[in-house]
Amino acid sequence: MATQRVSHEPAYVLHRYDWSESSVILEVFTRHHGRVAIVAKGAKRPSSNFRPVLLPLQPLQLNYGGDAEIRTLKSAEWMGGLVMPTGESLLSGYYVNELLLRLLARDDAHEALFDAYAGVVEVLASDHGVAQAATQAAALRAFELLLLRGVGLLPVLDTETLTLAPLAEDARYALVPEAGLRESAPADASLAGADWLALQEALDDRSPFTATLRCVALLSAGSNAALRSQLRTLLNYHCGVTTLRTRQMMRDLQAL
CATH class of the missing domain: 1.20.1440.120 (Recombination protein O, C-terminal domain)
Incomplete structure (x- = not known):
């Protein structure tokens, strides 16, 4: 199976699970692909670019790839415009x-x-x-x-x-x-x-x-x-x- 690459995909984080000492698995809701599981490698490290971005109830744009059930996150960008509900x-x-x-x-x-x-x-x-x-x-x-x-x-x-x-x-x-x-x-x-x-x-x-x-x-x-x-x-x-x-x-x- 060819590796699937998805770019500039609108998404929201629904849930996150610890996967290792430094990584997390995310359940995300994307506009064109529905609910997708993605691993964010190194996201728990203090220096990770993912750390301040991968928040729930915030509009994101994701790039990810892979042909397994759990894809691999390549990059994530916060699209702005909303404050975090409290x-x-x-x-x-x-x-x-x-x-x-x-x-x-x-x-x-x-x-x-x-x-x-x-x-x-x-x-x-x-x-x-x-x-x-x-x-x-x-x-x-x-x-x-x-x-x-x-x-x-x-x-x-x-x-x-x-x-x-x-x-x-x-x-x-x-x-x-x-x-x-x-x-x-x-x-x-x-x-x-x-x-x-x-x-x-x-x-x-x-x-x-x-x-x-x-x-x-x-x-x-x-x-x-x-x-x-x-x-x-x-x-x-x-x-x-x-x-x-x-x-x-x-x-x-x-x-x-």
């Missing part, structure tokens, strides 16, 4: 990274999802405040929807999954693992058909992340809470866990 925003970023690590197969390109990831990272890096916290929550819901759709785990949101019947705007529907979108009792965690229809229209927009973020932000507080609950259940189900590690970390910190 506090709950940082934990939210780690949460998004955990979702990608659990749900994305390696070497499977998702260019639209990469753009959505860049969008949510930009929101998380923005100034804090009550209004910004609401925007960040909407950005997370938008990304969760786009991730589920990107990996084929989200049904279309304008019809009932089992019957293929169009949604009634004033009826209530819930998103259920293995059952898709189905009619629900008003007391259950559910959204009105009109809300699901609006979300589907936003997902189909030319700028799906921006449109979906805007759509989620316009939902009522009750609908937003119901959407969050249903997406969390669906994501946990497909990740094979009861609680994601980063979510548990958030709970533990809040308990303190």
Whole structure:
């Protein structure tokens, strides 16, 4: 197999593992090649050019090569423009990274999802405040929807999954693992058909992340809470866990 060389590739670091006394293995999310494992040789040395660059939630441009499962990093450049998120925003970023690590197969390109990831990272890096916290929550819901759709785990949101019947705007529907979108009792965690229809229209927009973020932000507080609950259940189900590690970390910190 010929050695693959990739140049000037937009990327973000999702996670890093110690590989030796001086090197690390990175899980990176690239725009044109999806999730890729790369070894950064010598990255732990104080004199390494990689050391101040290979940070999570920062836009990078990578050059790497190799024909093995783990490629070799040749160079990395920080593309600038974003400050490192802090506090709950940082934990939210780690949460998004955990979702990608659990749900994305390696070497499977998702260019639209990469753009959505860049969008949510930009929101998380923005100034804090009550209004910004609401925007960040909407950005997370938008990304969760786009991730589920990107990996084929989200049904279309304008019809009932089992019957293929169009949604009634004033009826209530819930998103259920293995059952898709189905009619629900008003007391259950559910959204009105009109809300699901609006979300589907936003997902189909030319700028799906921006449109979906805007759509989620316009939902009522009750609908937003119901959407969050249903997406969390669906994501946990497909990740094979009861609680994601980063979510548990958030709970533990809040308990303190």
